[in-house]
Each structure stands twice: as C-alpha cells, then as structure tokens.
Amino acid sequence: MKNIIRILNIQTRSERDFSDITSKVKEEVSKSGVKDGIVLVRSMHTTAAVTINENVHESVPKDLLESLEKISPTQSNYRHNTYVRFCGGVGSDTGAAHVHASLIGSDILLPLEKGEIKLGTLEGIFFLDFSGPRERKVLLQIFGE
Amino acid sequence: MKNIIRILNIQTRSERDFSDITSKVKEEVSKSGVKDGIVLVRSMHTTAAVTINENVHESVPKDLLESLEKISPTQSNYRHNTYVRFCGGVGSDTGAAHVHASLIGSDILLPLEKGEIKLGTLEGIFFLDFSGPRERKVLLQIFGE
Amino acid sequence: MKNIIRILNIQTRSERDFSDITSKVKEEVSKSGVKDGIVLVRSMHTTAAVTINENVHESVPKDLLESLEKISPTQSNYRHNTYVRFCGGVGSDTGAAHVHASLIGSDILLPLEKGEIKLGTLEGIFFLDFSGPRERKVLLQIFGE
Numbered sequence: 120m121k122n123i124i125r126i127l128n129i130q131t132r133s134e135r136d137f138s139d140i141t142s143k144v145k146e147e148v149s150k151s152g153v154k155d156g157i158v159l160v161r162s163m164h165t166t167a168a169v170t171i172n173e174n175v176h177e178s179v180p181k182d183l184l185e186s187l188e189k190i191s192p193t194q195s196n197y198r199h200n201t202y203v204r205f206c207g208g209v210g211s212d213t214g215a216a217h218v219h220a221s222l223i224g225s226d227i228l229l230p231l232e233k234g235e236i237k238l239g240t241l242e243g244i245f246f247l248d249f250s251g252p253r254e255r256k257v258l259l260q261i262f263g264e
Numbered sequence: 265m266k267n268i269i270r271i272l273n274i275q276t277r278s279e280r281d282f283s284d285i286t287s288k289v290k291e292e293v294s295k296s297g298v299k300d301g302i303v304l305v306r307s308m309h310t311t312a313a314v315t316i317n318e319n320v321h322e323s324v325p326k327d328l329l330e331s332l333e334k335i336s337p338t339q340s341n342y343r344h345n346t347y348v349r350f351c352g353g354v355g356s357d358t359g360a361a362h363v364h365a366s367l368i369g370s371d372i373l374l375p376l377e378k379g380e381i382k383l384g385t386l387e388g389i390f391f392l393d394f395s396g397p398r399e400r401k402v403l404l405q406i407f408g409e
Numbered sequence: 410m411k412n413i414i415r416i417l418n419i420q421t422r423s424e425r426d427f428s429d430i431t432s433k434v435k436e437e438v439s440k441s442g443v444k445d446g447i448v449l450v451r452s453m454h455t456t457a458a459v460t461i462n463e464n465v466h467e468s469v470p471k472d473l474l475e476s477l478e479k480i481s482p483t484q485s486n487y488r489h490n491t492y493v494r495f496c497g498g499v500g501s502d503t504g505a506a507h508v509h510a511s512l513i514g515s516d517i518l519l520p521l522e523k524g525e526i527k528l529g530t531l532e533g534i535f536f537l538d539f540s541g542p543r544e545r546k547v548l549l550q551i552f553g554e
Contacts, residue, residue, distance in 0.1 A: 120265070120410070120554055122445040124522050155267040157304065157407060159447065159520055163529030165463040170366040173310040178343035179362045185343075186336045186363045191476045198468035198475075217469045218476040221460040225532075226518050228371050230304055230405035232269050237403055239308030242370075258527055260520035262447060262553075263407075264265055265410070300412040302449065302552060315511040318455040323488035324507045330488075331481045331508045373516050375449055375550035377414050382548055384453030387515075408552075409410055 123151045123261040126163075131251035135188070137180035140169075140257060141243040144229075147259050148236055156263015158229040158236055163258055166216035166250035168223035174243025184247065187219040216249035223247060231263055268296045268406040271308075276396035280333070282325035285314075285402060286388040289374075292404050293381055301408015303374040303381055308403055311361035311395035313368035319388025329392065332364045361394035368392060376408055413441045413551040416453075421541035425478070427470035430459075430547060431533040434519075437549050438526055446553015448519040448526055453548055456506035456540035458513035464533025474537065477509045506539035513537060521553055 125147050129138050140160075148158055162169050173179045197214020227244065229236045238244075246257055270292050274283050285305075293303055307314045318324045342359020372389065374381040383389075391402055415437050419428050430450075438448055452459050463469045487504020517534065519526040528534075536547055 120445070122522060122553070124520060124527065155265070155407075157302070157405070157447070159518055161518075161520065161527070163527075163532070165461070165469070165529070165531055171310070171370045172362055172366050173344075176344070176347050178347040178359075179310070182342045182344050182359050183363055183366050186340075189340075190335055190480055195476075195479075197472045199463075199466070199472050202466050202468040214468075214472050217462055218473055221462050221473050221513055223366055224369055224514055224517075225461045227369075228304055228306075228373055228518055230269060230306065230403060230407075232267060232405075237269065237306070237308075237405075239310070239401070241310055242308070256529070258520060260447070260522075260527075262445075262520075263267070300410070300552075302447070302550070316455070316515045317507055317511050318489075321489070321492050323492040323504075324455070327487045327489050327504050328508055328511050331485075334485075335480055368511055369514055372514075373449055373451075373518055375414060375451065375548060375552075377412060377550075382414065382451070382453075382550075384455070384546070386455055387453070408412070 121153050125259045127257040129246055129255045131248040134251055135184045136248045136251045138246045139174050139243050140246050144244055151261045153261045153263045154234045156231045158231050159260040160227045161258040162225045163256040166213050166220055168220045168247045169227050170223050170245050171227055171242050173241045175241055180245050191215050191218045213250045219249045266298050270404045272402040274391055274400045276393040279396055280329045281393045281396045283391045284319050284388050285391050289389055296406040298406045298408045299379045301376045303376050304405040305372045306403040307370045308401040311358050311365055312400055313365045313392045314372050315368050315390050316372055316387050318386045320386055325390050336360050336363045358395045364394045411443050415549045417547040419536055419545045421538040424541055425474045426538045426541045428536045429464050429533050430536050434534055441551040443551045443553045444524045446521045448521050449550040450517045451548040452515045453546040456503050456510055458510045458537045459517050460513050460535050461517055461532050463531045465531055470535050481505050481508045503540045509539045
C-alpha cells in the first residue's frame with residue numbers, strides 16, 4: 120500500500136473566499152502513481168472548510184459563503200470573540216467562522232479507480248476560507264495501490 | 265486489496281425528497297465479498313446529499329428537508345438563480361439546493377468489519393434530493409480485503 | 410492490513426454537551442500499532458455528531474451548540490416530536506437534535522502517517538451531544554499497516 124501525503128498551499132484573497140482546487144487535487148493524484156484507493160482532502164484550519172459543489176460558475180460558492188453569513192452572522196454575539204478580545208488577540212471576530220467551518224466540515228473523501236477520482240458532472244472541489252486573506256494549507260492523502 | 269465501485273440508481277419522487285438506501289448499501293456490500301475495510305457512499309450530484317439519521321419513521325428525514333428550507337429558503341435571492349436564468353437554463357431556482365447540498369455533505373464513510381457495516385441502533389443511510397424529481401446516482405465504494 | 414475497531418464510551422453531562430476526545434483518539438491510535446492508513450471517527454447516535462474545531466478554549470464548542478440552537482430551535486414544530494408523543498415515547502423533543510446531527514455529520518476521517526494523525530494547529534476532535542445527558546458511543550476505526 121502507498122500512503123502519500125501532500126500539502127497544497129492556498130493563498131486566499133479576501134476575508135471570505137473560495138478556491139477551486141479540483142485541478143490541483145487531480146494533478147497530485149496523477150503524480151502519486153496510486154491507481155486504486157481513496158483520496159482524502161482536509162482543511163488544516165478551524166476557520167476554513169472543504170466541500171464539493173458545482174464549479175461551472177462562481178455563483179454557487181458565492182451563494183454558499185453568503186448563505187452561511189445569513190445562517191450564523193459574523194455580527195452576532197459569540198463567546199469566542201469575547202474570549203479572544205479578553206486575551207488581547209488580533210483578528211478576534213472569528214466566532215462565526217468557526218461555526219461555518221463545522222457546518223461545512225473539514226474533510227471530503229473521494230474514490231480512486233484506475234487512477235481517476237470519481238466526481239459527478241459539474242462537481243468541483245472547493246476550499247472555503249471564512250477568515251482570510253491568509254496562506255492556508257489543505258492536506259491531501261492518497262492511500263491505495 | 266479489492267476496490268469495488270458500484271452505482272445505485274435512485275428515482276426520486278418530488279422536488280425535495282428522501283430515499284432510505286440502507287438495504288441497498290448492505291446488499292452491495294454483501295455481494296462484494298469484501299469483509300474488512302471501508303464503505304464510501306457518495307452523492308454524485310451538486311443538488312443532493314447523503315446523511316445518516318434515524319430511519320424508524322419518515323418524520324426525521326422530512327424534518328431535515330423542512331429545516332433546510334427554513335435555514336436557506338428556496339425563495340431567497342441566490343446568484344446562481346440569476347446566472348441560470350441569464351443563460352436561459354431550465355430548472356433555474358436551484359440556488360438553495362446547492363447550499364443545502366454543502367450543508368449536509370456529499371459523502372459518508374462507514375467501517376466494514378467481518379462483512380458488516382457498523383451502524384448504530386436506529387441509524388439508516390439517506391439520500392436527499394433537493395432538486396427532484398429525477399433519476400439520481402449514488403456511488404458506492406467498497407475498499408478492503 | 411490491520412482493521413482495528415474500538416468503541417469509546419462517553420458520559421455526557423447535560424442536554425446539549427461537548428466532549429474533547431482528541432487525546433482518547435490519539436491513545437487508541439498509538440495502542441493499535443498501525444502506522445500508515447486512515448482513522449475514522451463515527452458517532453453511533455442519530456442525535457449526536459463529531460466535528461473538528463479549535464480546542465484551545467471551550468468558547469468554540471459552546472458557540473457551535475448555541476448557533477445550532479438558533480439555526481434550528483428546539484422549540485419549533487418538528488414532525489418527529491409529534492410522532493414520538495403519539496407513540497408515548499419519553500424524551501420526545503428531539504426533532505431539533507436530529508437536524509443538528511445531520512448538519513454537523515456523524516463521521517470525520519483523519520490521515521495516519523508514521524503513527525501520527527495529521528491535525529492542524531489548534532485542531533481538536535469533538536463529540537457533540539444534542540440530546541444528553543447519556544452514555545454515548547463513538548466508534549473508532551484504524552485501518553492500515
């Protein structure tokens with residue numbers, strides 16, 4: 120069995136941002152030489168997430184970011200904001216970002232068969248940053264034969 | 265290692281619908297002959313999802329569909345709806361469906377031991393369609409020995 | 410390939426509660442002797458969930474529980490509550506808890522390399538109970554070599 124772990128570095132551009140990482144994931148899978156197994160994609164941050172959704176147009180990831188903001192608004196009261204301010208932390212208003220991260224989730228798992236990850240038509244892999252802009256890390260695990 | 269991939273075809277019956285696919289998943293796992301490993305269940309669509317929840321009575325999946333509709337209503341403004349209308353697309357009001365798909369998620373992973381998937385009491389596997397009725401596909405990967 | 414399955418017993422303390430299970434998971438992984446593969450963490454209940462988020466301070470899991478309560482309040486109308494009451498069930502107001510469980514999800518998957526699970530800085534593994542206090546079970550699968 121091969122167990123290949125790679126880190127993708129992603130520079131996000133704004134406070135709430137998305138990146139389509141589909142081609143980067145496919146490239147690493149191709150380079151790994153692993154043909155059959157699984158591919159795990161993991162956000163390594165507690166204020167970011169990964170998801171699969173339509174990548175034909177940027178409207179879908181933008182809707183997702185805006186809907187999360189409506190579901191748990193940045194400007195609500197979060198215990199975490201109070202805690203970070205009390206500690207003199209910078210970038211303290213991340214309470215909502217942590218909630219959004221757990222609502223979307225930090226990992227996605229893809230099947231790998233004959234060297235190809237199995238995505239549906241129009242599906243792409245997105246990294247979502249709820250507390251950017253920053254340099255972020257996504258871990259990629261390719262486990263198989 | 266065996267790497268078995270199967271597609272389940274699911275005919276949904278209404279715009280927002282659920283299907284209990286537990287017995288279909290168990291049947292395919294049994295047929296695969298794989299005894300120890302993992303079972304990945306993946307919705308292949310960007311307006312559908314898979315989840316595990318109580319399958320004693322239809323009240324739980326119905327609550328879930330109705331709650332998602334309250335969380336991100338179909339009738340809100342979504343960039344995706346405007347985009348699809350602009351392109352002359354049919355079935356254009358799927359903005360909410362894409363958000364619901366990412367909130368629930370497109371994959372679930374189950375442990376397989378001695379030929380049995382390990383589910384808790386009352387747990388079942390549901391496919392949720394947020395933009396039906398359609399013929400939908402769920403990918404099943406059975407990876408192990 | 411090794412396929413190790415362990416059950417973690419978790420005693421929750423209140424109706425809506427969280428437990429940081431990071432050190433328990435790491436301990437079982439270490440005891441398993443498996444060095445390279447995957448670690449699956451699964452809630453075995455339909456009114457509980459597992460997630461990864463910041464574990465520096467209890468503010469984050471508390472924000473998460475409170476935000477879910479705002480997103481789908483316990484006191485709304487759920488079909489499940491009516492159904493359970495009709496059947497004479499106890500602990501009947503769990504409609505919201507089932508919704509929260511599917512919003513967060515029942516499984517998380519972690520990469521295992523050289524005996525170590527790969528978590529980002531500040532990341533911890535949380536079990537969330539939406540219908541406690543009870544003794545709960547989390548399944549841990551360690552699959553690899």
